[in-house]
Amino acid sequence: MVNLFAVKWYGESEFWMALGKVLLIIGLLIYTFLVMVGANPLGDKFGFRYWKNPGAFKPLNGYSGTTGRFMGFFQCLIQASFTIAGPDYVSMAAGEAENPREVLPRAFKAVFYRLTFFFMLGSLAVGILVPYNDPTLIAAFANAAPGAAASPYVVSMLRLGIPILPHIVNALVLTAALSAGNSYVYCASRSLYGLALEGKAPKVFRKCTKGGVPIFCVLIVLLIALLSFLQLSASSAVVLTWFVSLVTASQLINFAIMCFTYIAFKRACDAQNIDRRNFKFRSWWQPGLAYGAGILCLVMAVMGGYTVFLPGNWSVTDFLFAYMMIFVFPVIYFGWKFAKRTRIVKPHEADLLKDLDEIAGYEAQYMPRPPKYVILLHPPHLHILQELSINMFIAGIGLISILIRYFLRSLGQRRY
Secondary structure (H helix, E strand, O other), rough: OOOOOOHHHHHHHHHHHHHHHHHHHHHHHHHHHHHHHOOOOOOOOOOHHHHHHHHHOHHHHHHHOOHHHHHHHHHHHHHHHHHOOOOOHHHHHHOOOHHHHHHHHHHHHHHHHHHHHHHHHHHHHHHHHHOOHHHHHHHHHOOOOOOOOOOOOHHHHOOOOOOHOOOOOOOOHHHHHHHHHHHHHHHHHHHHHHHOOOOOOOHHOOOOOOOOOOOHHHHHHHHHHHHHHHHOOOHHHHHHHHHHHHHHHHHHHHHHHHHHHHHHHHHHHOOOOHHHHHHOOOEEEEEHEEEEEEEHHHHHHEEEEEEHHHOOOOOHHHHHHHHHHHHHHHHHHHHHHHHHOOOOOHHHOOOOOOOOOHEEEEEEEEHOOOOOOOOOOOOHHHHHHHHHHHHHHHHHHHHHHHHHHHHHOOOOOOOO
């Protein structure tokens, strides 16, 4: 519902919820390190034990050996292509951000590095904490356990007999889910609003409030979100699989389109002798990187539902949800071309300078606002604040150490 208010409230709420997500993942990484070296109720220094027994790669069901492990890895890669979406959504804030050509490049870099860091370390932590053949983990997925019950972190806490902490993780995961829903409603509504402005969606979706919120776009997205209640009438695991397959294919096609759009943009720049070095931001190794990413995204989209073709796995429903968007996309694209009689713009005809003078004028007159929470202090007061910050940091470290020792002692362990 935050999306019904001005974008500044969306940004403010997302800032605090994103902070909660960062604290959650950092806390779980610290937890992983502590328990793997023996700081757990069982005193078990298991380290990387589960990488050897049962192993780091789970074979796909019904297969064994190198082939089974590769197919299992590939299935995880398909699932990962669903979760990696998000960095592209930063661009949707360009129309409502201040000085976007300066702000967005920094935002993209920060998001990329943070996601890469957290995804890699998170995957490492999950492989350390729980073996893939853990009965509790398997039962949680088989029975479509609600909340974070199927989380490897929660399962590891139950395996080690750690109380209270699973409930805290559940609460923080709920906050993370709220943040994700908040972001997706914003991005979906702005996408629909952009289509309406281009005449590719009904004009009613152009209606905005005084705060600049496309009210009908937000409402229609919230109504579509009600499809999530399908989980009440069917197995949540089955419904979730359907939506994951559908959205994964859509995202991969979307990424492929962005790559090939960039390739067309670069060809237009070359044809019109526009030097990319004059841009505010330019990416590396182009256009080779765009070609590689676009092709790989298409390959992943095609291979996303390959398991339905394995012996004994055929399902019409799974096939449709895995490949529906691959069939729908060309119908929409060529249908629009034929219906509107549009043509593909040649590189030397592309208008790359549209609204550039207006943007340059905006940047010339732009006056940055001071940060919201900045406190102006004189040098003596600033020195006092610095000393206070250092003392608070040291006190915080000491408090955390005391809490850890108390926690371990309450579990009957020796002092660390």
